[in-house]
Amino acid sequence: MSDEPAFDFIRDSLDHCVKCTICETACPVANATPLFPGPKYVGPQAERFRTPGSSVDSSLDYCSGCGICSQACPQGVHVAEINSRARATMKQQRRMPLRDHLLSRPSVEGRLATPVAPLANFVLSNRIFRLLAERTLGIHRNAPLPTFAGRTFQRWARRHRPAAGTREVVYFHGCSANYFQPELAEMTVAVLEHNGFRVLVPPQDCCGLPLQSNGIFDTARSYVRRLVGNLAPYARAGNQIVATSTSCGLMLKREAIEILGIEDDDLRVVSEHTYDICEFLADLDAAGQLRTDFTAVPLTVTYHAPCQQQGHGIGKPALDLLGLVPELKVIELDRACCGIAGTYGIKREKYDIAMKVGQPLFDDITSSAADLSVCDSETCRWQITHATGQQSVHPVEVLHRAYGLG
Amino acid sequence: MAGLTAAVRLAEAGLRVVTVAKGLGSLRLAPATVDILGYAPGRVDSPASALPGFVAAHPHHPYAAITPGVLADSLRWLAEHVQAYAYVGDASANMLLSTAIGVPRPSAVVPETMAGGDIRSLRSVAIAGLRALKDFHPALAAENLRAAAAADGMAIEARPVMLSPPTDGEADVGTLGFARRFEDAGFRRAFAAELRAALRDEQAVGIPAVLGFDQVRSVWTELQEAIGRPVFEIPTMPPSVPGMRLARALQERLRRAGGRFVLGAEAVGPEIRDGKLAGVRIRAGNRETARLARWVVLATGGLASGGIQVDLGGTATEPALGLPVFGPGPGEPAFLPGYLGEHPMGTVGLRVDGRLRPVGQDGEPVRPNLVAAGAVIGGARPWREKSGDGISLSTGYLAAGTILEDAG
Numbered sequence: 083m084s085d086e087p088a089f090d091f092i093r094d095s096l097d098h099c100v101k102c103t104i105c106e107t108a109c110p111v112a113n114a115t116p117l118f119p120g121p122k123y124v125g126p127q128a129e130r131f132r133t134p135g136s137s138v139d140s141s142l143d144y145c146s147g148c149g150i151c152s153q154a155c156p157q158g159v160h161v162a163e164i165n166s167r168a169r170a171t172m173k174q175q176r177r178m179p180l181r182d183h184l185l186s187r188p189s190v191e192g193r194l195a196t197p198v199a200p201l202a203n204f205v206l207s208n209r210i211f212r213l214l215a216e217r218t219l220g221i222h223r224n225a226p227l228p229t230f231a232g233r234t235f236q237r238w239a240r241r242h243r244p245a246a247g248t249r250e251v252v253y254f255h256g257c258s259a260n261y262f263q264p265e266l267a268e269m270t271v272a273v274l275e276h277n278g279f280r281v282l283v284p285p286q287d288c289c290g291l292p293l294q295s296n297g298i299f300d301t302a303r304s305y306v307r308r309l310v311g312n313l314a315p316y317a318r319a320g321n322q323i324v325a326t327s328t329s330c331g332l333m334l335k336r337e338a339i340e341i342l343g344i345e346d347d348d349l350r351v352v353s354e355h356t357y358d359i360c361e362f363l364a365d366l367d368a369a370g371q372l373r374t375d376f377t378a379v380p381l382t383v384t385y386h387a388p389c390q391q392q393g394h395g396i397g398k399p400a401l402d403l404l405g406l407v408p409e410l411k412v413i414e415l416d417r418a419c420c421g422i423a424g425t426y427g428i429k430r431e432k433y434d435i436a437m438k439v440g441q442p443l444f445d446d447i448t449s450s451a452a453d454l455s456v457c458d459s460e461t462c463r464w465q466i467t468h469a470t471g472q473q474s475v476h477p478v479e480v481l482h483r484a485y486g487l488g
Numbered sequence: 489m490a491g492l493t494a495a496v497r498l499a500e501a502g503l504r505v506v507t508v509a510k511g512l513g514s515l516r517l518a519p520a521t522v523d524i525l526g527y528a529p530g531r532v533d534s535p536a537s538a539l540p541g542f543v544a545a546h547p548h549h550p551y552a553a554i555t556p557g558v559l560a561d562s563l564r565w566l567a568e569h570v571q572a573y574a575y576v577g578d579a580s581a582n583m584l585l586s587t588a589i590g591v592p593r594p595s596a597v598v599p600e601t602m603a604g605g606d607i608r609s610l611r612s613v614a615i616a617g618l619r620a621l622k623d624f625h626p627a628l629a630a631e632n633l634r635a636a637a638a639a640d641g642m643a644i645e646a647r648p649v650m651l652s653p654p655t656d657g658e659a660d661v662g663t664l665g666f667a668r669r670f671e672d673a674g675f676r677r678a679f680a681a682e683l684r685a686a687l688r689d690e691q692a693v694g695i696p697a698v699l700g701f702d703q704v705r706s707v708w709t710e711l712q713e714a715i716g717r718p719v720f721e722i723p724t725m726p727p728s729v730p731g732m733r734l735a736r737a738l739q740e741r742l743r744r745a746g747g748r749f750v751l752g753a754e755a756v757g758p759e760i761r762d763g764k765l766a767g768v769r770i771r772a773g774n775r776e777t778a779r780l781a782r783w784v785v786l787a788t789g790g791l792a793s794g795g796i797q798v799d800l801g802g803t804a805t806e807p808a809l810g811l812p813v814f815g816p817g818p819g820e821p822a823f824l825p826g827y828l829g830e831h832p833m834g835t836v837g838l839r840v841d842g843r844l845r846p847v848g849q850d851g852e853p854v855r856p857n858l859v860a861a862g863a864v865i866g867g868a869r870p871w872r873e874k875s876g877d878g879i880s881l882s883t884g885y886l887a888a889g890t891i892l893e894d895a896g
Binding site: 102103104106107108113116152153154155156157158335336339350353354365368392393394395396397398401402414416 | 506508509510511512513514516517656658662664665668726727732739740743748749750751752753754772773774775777780789793794
């Protein structure tokens with residue numbers, strides 16, 4: 083028992099484990115390296131021997147937190163959530179590397195680097211600095227790091243004159259779209275406005291996901307509580323909240339409850355009202371409310387549904403949306419994970435594992451001879467582009483083009 | 489297997505299919521053989537000949553809805569849908585294959601890599617183990633196989649051989665680890681050389697079913713050529729590599745046919761509109777939504793999979809759609825004292841009409857646009873009958889057939 087009933091409910095699911103090993107057949111990390119003994123072993127099996135505050139098996143650190151084991155489990159065991167908790171406990175027992183603190187605070191970095199973006203980007207792409215960063219911090223020299231846009235979406239949104247929409251929707255853009263890819267956020271607004279929505283962009287900071295996946299739970303909790311505090315009034319007023327960062331959307335939908343163990347009215351109402359952008363648009367389409375005035379996009383694209391998008395339990399709505407675009411040929415890829423898993427594949431000791439995990443996906447993309455790869459998660463897009471040299475875009479970027487919005 | 493079979497058949501016929509799964513199905517644990525009827529209650533030599541009498545004696549068995557034609561069609565359909573290797577055999581005769589502990593198991597339709605292991609055709613065999621594969625013990629399998637054959641009036645020389653192919657220092661590799669290694673040419677060469685040196689004049693070699701995933705056919709062929717005699721795979725403890733091959737094959741077919749797969753979401757109730765079944769209520773995370781559909785196939789599995797639930801008071805329910813469940817009646821015993829007894833609760837599940845539509849107490853279909861497939865249908869004891877795969881495949885196939893008929 084912990085002092086968090088929300089997590090006790092998750093932990094108790096381990097009693098449903100029948101040792102069937104289906105999670106082991108699905109785990110991309112255990113299938114790539116013997117350093118990780120597999121989700122069943124470190125999860126429901128080892129959890130029985132853990133006492134509160136104690137987690138001694140360091141092989142757990144090689145779990146990437148992709149969550150595929152929980153999705154695969156036919157008995158409903160929350161394998162990944164149990165493992166995330168135990169990993170956080172393990173890391174708290176040791177000295178947390180400075181690196182993990184740095185990688186966990188994208189909004190701090192974003193605020194510091196945006197005014198000096200050219201310098202920051204030069205440093206992050208400089209070979210000598212990267213060698214130094216690998217030696218001193220443990221950030222792999224070749225790991226894909228994003229570039230700062232030098233402007234923020236929040237600033238754009240404050241100046242943007244919203245279209246006179248008949249319906250309102252709240253946009254949770256996340257740090258990535260704010261600091262690294264504001265054009266994706268702007269396209270999202272354009273696509274929603276095209277469909278008659280007035281898009282509300284409340285002030286928002288990091289959701290705490292990178293902190294959580296690096297085991298820094300207390301700070302993660304304060305971030306996510308602050309965020310849902312900002313979003314909850316909209317949810318209570320009946321507004322839907324859409325997210326283009328599929329992993330940060332999942333944080334609000336499930337992980338803040340199931341991993342951080344937060345029981346909070348604000349969080350609950352936000353989680354019930356949060357939608358992945360493709361889920362939201364596909365639901366509109368199913369209700370006959372999505373505009374389908376798409377122009378032809380004569381391209382062949384691959385689509386990879388990232389593991390954290392799959393964690394939503396909504397299938398692959400992007401495929402249904404892309405299927406509406408005339409002349410667009412979509413190749414559905416069926417690989418579990420690109421390996422990056424947020425900040426996992428950036429770390430020196432895990433970079434090679436992450437690349438090996440993603441290799442089958444990279445091979446599929448390279449051999450497909452497609453013009454473009456499409457993927458819902460930003461870190462996965464960085465990894466795919468890094469590994470294949472091919473541009474990787476969010477599904478909304480394709481829709482934006484097909485709507486003829488820019 | 490039942491759900492995937494129905495989904496693939498419907499998607500290939502051009503229907504828009506969404507498969508919603510709480511998790512990956514038990515196919516990945518199965519040996520991927522199709523056991524149609526192995527015991528009724530004595531050992532069955534020909535399922536096709538035994539089925540009419542068996543169904544007459546068990547009128548509520550799922551096979552009551554399966555005609556010989558549907559059974560044959562479903563078997564043919566399966567063989568056509570697995571590209572990685574051939575399925576051999578049919579319902580007319582059972583083979584007798586060895587399990588991982590050397591117990592003969594009647595099975596009708598099996599992957600070509602296993603068919604050579606019919607113990608009635610073997611006189612001398614080597615059973616090869618892999619030292620780092622701790623769930624397969626060749627000495628145990630060989631000894632039991634000799635004893636079982638003798639009890640059947642046959643004489644088999646079965647000799648265990650323990651091999652230690654290179655594992656990069658790993659002491660505990662597992663079936664998945666070996667299957668991956670068998671897709672590596674260098675590993676295959678080293679393994680074949682070690683096996684060749686260990687063999688005497690045995691007629692054939694049995695080996696745990698880890699001969700690769702997609703490349704199984706070439707791995708198997710190459711190994712037979714390298715050692716100059718037939719090789720047969722023996723199903724292992726879970727996770728089952730042959731089950732993964734079959735699951736991958738069907739999943740790939742579904743994807744190619746444009747079928748959608750929603751993993752990690754749970755069906756929690758029927759969506760009723762205007763008094764009709766209009767879809768299924770699905771829960772994912774903190775939200776419940778309706779998936780609308782003209783037809784619904786329920787293939788959630790039996791007691792072991794949570795498709796049927798029994799509470800502590802012995803009341804059985806079907807949690808996904810709340811359908812009528814048929815089990816031991818009020819006042820009747822649900823369980824017998826002996827652990828391995830024929831517990832009345834063992835056959836708990838749905839009851840269906842001849843088109844696999846679940847029925848109520850009056851025997852009439854509950855919904856005209858709802859069919860059931862696989863272990864959620866009660867009336868069978870697949871662990872005794874050796875009928876589980878045959879039921880799943882044929883009912884999955886027929887469930888799709890019912891919908892295709894109605895769709896016109």
